[in-house]
Amino acid sequence: MIRKILLKDLSLGPRSPILLWALVLPIVLTLLIRMVFGSLFASEPRLGIVDLGNSAVVATAGQLEGIQVTFPDTPEELRQQVEAGNLDAGLVLQAGFDELVRSGAQPELQFWVGGESLASDRIILGVTAIDLVRTTSGVGSPVDVTVVPIGDQGLELTVRMLPMLVIMAVAIAGVMVPAASLIEEKTRRTLSAVLVTPARLRDVLVAKGLLGAILAVLTGVMTLLLNNAFGDAPLATLLAVAVGAVMMAEIGLILGSWAPDTNTMFAAWKGGAILLLFPVLFTIWPSLPQWIAKLGPTYYFLQPIFDLSINGATFADVAPQLAIAAAICIALLPVVLRFGRSLEARLVGGPKPAKPTPVSV
Amino acid sequence: MNTTAIGAIVAKDVKAFIRDRFYFFMTILGLVFYVGAFWLLPSTVDETIEMGVAQTGLDAYFDGLTTDGGLEITPYPSAEALEAAIRSGEGPAVGLAFPPDFAADIAAGNQTTVSLFVTAEVPAEVRGGLSSMVREMAYLAAGNPPLVTLPNEEEVLLGVDRAGDQVSLQETMRPLFVFFMLRVEMMALATLVAAEIQQRTVSAILVTPTTVTDFLIAKAILGTVLAFSQAVLLMLLIGSFGSNSAVLLVTLLLGSILMTGFGLWAGSAGRDFLSIIFWSMLFLIPLAIPSIAVLFPGTAAAWVQALPSWGLVEAIVGATAYGDGFGDLAGPLISLTGWCVVAFAAGLLVLKRRVVRL
Numbered sequence: 001m002i003r004k005i006l007l008k009d010l011s012l013g014p015r016s017p018i019l020l021w022a023l024v025l026p027i028v029l030t031l032l033i034r035m036v037f038g039s040l041f042a043s044e045p046r047l048g049i050v051d052l053g054n055s056a057v058v059a060t061a062g063q064l065e066g067i068q069v070t071f072p073d074t075p076e077e078l079r080q081q082v083e084a085g086n087l088d089a090g091l092v093l094q095a096g097f098d099e100l101v102r103s104g105a106q107p108e109l110q111f112w113v114g115g116e117s118l119a120s121d122r123i124i125l126g127v128t129a130i131d132l133v134r135t136t137s138g139v140g141s142p143v144d145v146t147v148v149p150i151g152d153q154g155l156e157l158t159v160r161m162l163p164m165l166v167i168m169a170v171a172i173a174g175v176m177v178p179a180a181s182l183i184e185e186k187t188r189r190t191l192s193a194v195l196v197t198p199a200r201l202r203d204v205l206v207a208k209g210l211l212g213a214i215l216a217v218l219t220g221v222m223t224l225l226l227n228n229a230f231g232d233a234p235l236a237t238l239l240a241v242a243v244g245a246v247m248m249a250e251i252g253l254i255l256g257s258w259a260p261d262t263n264t265m266f267a268a269w270k271g272g273a274i275l276l277l278f279p280v281l282f283t284i285w286p287s288l289p290q291w292i293a294k295l296g297p298t299y300y301f302l303q304p305i306f307d308l309s310i311n312g313a314t315f316a317d318v319a320p321q322l323a324i325a326a327a328i329c330i331a332l333l334p335v336v337l338r339f340g341r342s343l344e345a346r347l348v349g350g351p352k353p354a355k356p357t358p359v360s361v
Numbered sequence: 362m363n364t365t366a367i368g369a370i371v372a373k374d375v376k377a378f379i380r381d382r383f384y385f386f387m388t389i390l391g392l393v394f395y396v397g398a399f400w401l402l403p404s405t406v407d408e409t410i411e412m413g414v415a416q417t418g419l420d421a422y423f424d425g426l427t428t429d430g431g432l433e434i435t436p437y438p439s440a441e442a443l444e445a446a447i448r449s450g451e452g453p454a455v456g457l458a459f460p461p462d463f464a465a466d467i468a469a470g471n472q473t474t475v476s477l478f479v480t481a482e483v484p485a486e487v488r489g490g491l492s493s494m495v496r497e498m499a500y501l502a503a504g505n506p507p508l509v510t511l512p513n514e515e516e517v518l519l520g521v522d523r524a525g526d527q528v529s530l531q532e533t534m535r536p537l538f539v540f541f542m543l544r545v546e547m548m549a550l551a552t553l554v555a556a557e558i559q560q561r562t563v564s565a566i567l568v569t570p571t572t573v574t575d576f577l578i579a580k581a582i583l584g585t586v587l588a589f590s591q592a593v594l595l596m597l598l599i600g601s602f603g604s605n606s607a608v609l610l611v612t613l614l615l616g617s618i619l620m621t622g623f624g625l626w627a628g629s630a631g632r633d634f635l636s637i638i639f640w641s642m643l644f645l646i647p648l649a650i651p652s653i654a655v656l657f658p659g660t661a662a663a664w665v666q667a668l669p670s671w672g673l674v675e676a677i678v679g680a681t682a683y684g685d686g687f688g689d690l691a692g693p694l695i696s697l698t699g700w701c702v703v704a705f706a707a708g709l710l711v712l713k714r715r716v717v718r719l
Binding site: 045046065066067083085086088104108109110112113115118119122127134136139141143144145146147151263267270271 | 381382386387390406408409410430431432444447448467470471472473474475476477478479480481484485486487488489490491492493494495496497498499500502503505506507508509510511512517518519520521522523524525527658659660
């Protein structure tokens with residue numbers, strides 16, 4: 001019976017916008033985060049170079065770290081790009097530039113700076129341009145600069161946002177799909193029809209929960225693949241995603257059993273999702289007190305996923321946290337059953353009869 | 362035109378909007394969230410590299426360094442003191458430690474080493490740039506003349522110089538918040554319209570003296586008023602009204618009309634809540650692009666400028682961040698007006714066809 005209900009939901013699923021949303025969201029979020037946070041908060045200075053001859057500067061510039069180097073076709077185009085703020089600075093290397101430099105003729109550097117560029121970027125690009133020219137002279141630098149890293153070098157923001165991507169993928173599919181499916185069946189009264197067959201509400205809940213959990217695993221795996229974050233222990237990562245998917249599906253069943261309609265479900269999700277999502281804030285900002293994150297149930301599968309994917313942890317390292325996550329899943333079962341029974345009672349009992357009007361004699 | 366009927370429909374819809382728990386809750390929550398987020402965002406742009414320097418005998422070089430506010434140098438007595446300050450977090454995030462006999466070694470033609478202390482937050486370009494600076498200092502100290510002649514500052518700088526007056530993240534996020542606010546109101550309107558069609562109340566309304574035109578006008582007024590009032594309230598709460606209030610009000614009104622047009626369209630196409638979300642997303646994803654594009658430096662690509670919401674975003678940024686007036690924003694406002702006409706006409710046409718077919 002569970003199999004039949006699950007197959008029916010899977011066959012009807014593609015018509016549901018929620019399912020589409022759940023599948024598309026990880027891709028869209030990954031792209032947005034890479035696009036926005038990958039370059040917005042760590043915007044690299046942008047340097048344009050037009051080489052009218054065959055300067056050695058170009059090859060060296062292509063190896064610069066932390067500076068986006070582009071090569072417009074003409075000086076006019078470069079000037080236009082710098083003026084429009086699409087580039088922070090522009091460098092034009094006239095024909096025979098390297099020979100002029102080597103001959104000691106001190107040619108004028110054709111270097112433009114965009115008015116919208118940051119003052120710090122102007123300095124960086126200015127000294128970088130002069131240093132690039134030095135490479136053409138063939139004279140070695142009399143100084144070595146040793147970079148001394150101080151403190152924990154930390155992780156990039158886009159990497160620290162991985163738990164957020166995972167929770168969004170797993171939660172949308174795991175919570176919303178079973179919840180929306182249950183509510184739809186309730187409002188269209190197909191659930192009442194199912195209950196007059198040998199199927200029990202328990203079967204329906206298991207089938208819907210399985211649907212949510214399977215989709216959550218799929219979207220979770222898809223997110224990790226998109227972010228190239230499966231780590232060195234892919235099976236352990238998969239297990240952590242699966243535990244998280246089960247937890248989310250259980251929450252989805254509770255929400256679906258409780259909420260009378262889709263609007264209430266979305267309102268509850270918008271208001272209550274913070275309880276599921278807040279642990280990711282502590283990964284994004286590691287300086288926050290980390291013990292607060294442990295108060296959220298999702299921490300116990302998100303942190304193992306993060307440690308396995310990014311920090312090179314092994315299954316043994318994350319086993320205690322995963323055990324707590326599994327315990328939370330088991331603890332949620334009676335709650336799911338209670339909400340399920342309450343839903344069954346409402347469905348079997350039908351709408352509450354109106355109170356009889358007292359008659360005065 | 363039956364003004365009484367139009368007023369009655371608008372009043373009924375306003376009540377329906379307030380009774381709709383989801384959209385009413387989302388409007389309030391959105392407003393609180395966007396206002397809170399706005400004031401939490403940084404209101405200034407940090408364009409200065411704060412650097413500690415431990416050196417002896419290089420004062421002349423550092424005193425002559427022209428930084429234009431891009432570099433702030435704090436002297437430290439020794440490399441150990443500099444490292445300790447960086448490590449404790451009380452000092453700058455980056456520091457240069459020159460050996461005590463740096464100048465003498467260089468002058469004698471000896472190879473020497475300078476330490477560049479960096480914390481994790483120091484980006485690669487700063488590490489590279491400061492290394493370049495040290496190398497150039499060493500070349501000059503070794504008696505190597507500059508290889509190129511630097512042009513005059515006036516010839517170098519292109520466009521309006523915004524050093525020290527950069528547009529902050531708070532200001533660039535303003536159009537995005539307005540867009541999000543308008544988005545909720547667009548979806549609320551779409552839900553009201555869809556409910557009217559699905560529940561066939563529109564058929565009931567049309568058997569009264571109310572005409573299809575009255576119905577369409579009522580929906581258009583409702584959507585515009587809902588969106589405009591929320592957008593104005595948001596702008597008030599984030600302190601956006603200054604000397605350019607008139608241009609901002611016109612922009613918000615046009616933006617509200619634009620979103621109403623798309624709301625009518627989505628509402629006519631959607632059957633239930635989920636399909637309205639689906640249809641709304643089809644419009645909202647491309648409409649959101651200009652408000653995200655403005656977060657990036659530089660001019661938006663031509664295809665972004667062709668999107669309906671580009672004029673709205675450009676005019677909000679221009680009026681609030683740069684103090685632009687009607688003359689400066691003529692281009693974006695004309696583009697926005699044109700798209701308003703298109704979206705509104707399309708929305709009304711689709712809704713009219715749907716209503717007439719019932």
